[in-house]
Amino acid sequence: SSGINAEYGGIAVYKGYVDDPRNTDNAWVESHSINYHDSLGTSFSKFPLKVSATGEAADVQWIALDRNLDLYGNHEWILEKVCFHRHAYNPFSRQVMKNQIPVVS
Numbered sequence: 001s002s003g004i005n006a007e008y009g010g011i012a013v014y015k016g017y018v019d020d021p022r023n024t025d026n027a028w029v030e031s032h033s034i035n036y037h038d039s040l041g042t043s044f045s046k047f048p049l050k051v052s053a054t055g056e057a058a059d060v061q062w063i064a065l066d067r068n069l070d071l072y073g074n075h076e077w078i079l080e081k082v083c084f085h086r087h088a089y090n091p092f093s094r095q096v097m098k099n100q101i102p103v104v105s
Contacts, residue, residue, distance in 0.1 A: 009036065009037070010034040010035060010036045011034065011035045011036075011037075011085065012032070012033075012034050013033045013034065013035050013078055013081050013082055013085070014031065014032075014033040014078045014081065015030075015031070015032045015033070016030055016031070017029075017030055018030065018031045018073040018074050018075075019073045019074050020072070020073045029073070031073075031078075033078045033082075035082045035085070035086070037086060044062070065079060065083075065089075065091050065092075066091055067091040067092055076092050079092065080092050080093065
């Protein structure tokens with residue numbers, strides 16, 4: 001676990017390959033997803049969303065989870081893991097899970 005996870009209470013949810021239309025035989029997208037829970041709703045407002053220097057994240061915003069979101073790659077699956085781990089409402093759920101989906105350690 002990285003220092004930022006331990007220091008700020010983040011939970012590593014997924015680390016590895018993600019489905020992405022830009023993937024090729026020689027290059028592919030990998031993701032490291034960490035969940036930080038802001039139970040009071042006061043911490044993340046201190047982090048304004050900014051566009052990267054490359055402009056790759058040009059239209060970034062905080063949004064509520066909704067089953068009609070057009071998510072990229074396997075992000076829906078990653079968010080389902082977070083919802084399950086946090087015992088939160090899962091708008092993507094198609095079935096009731098009996099066992100907890102393990103997070104990355």
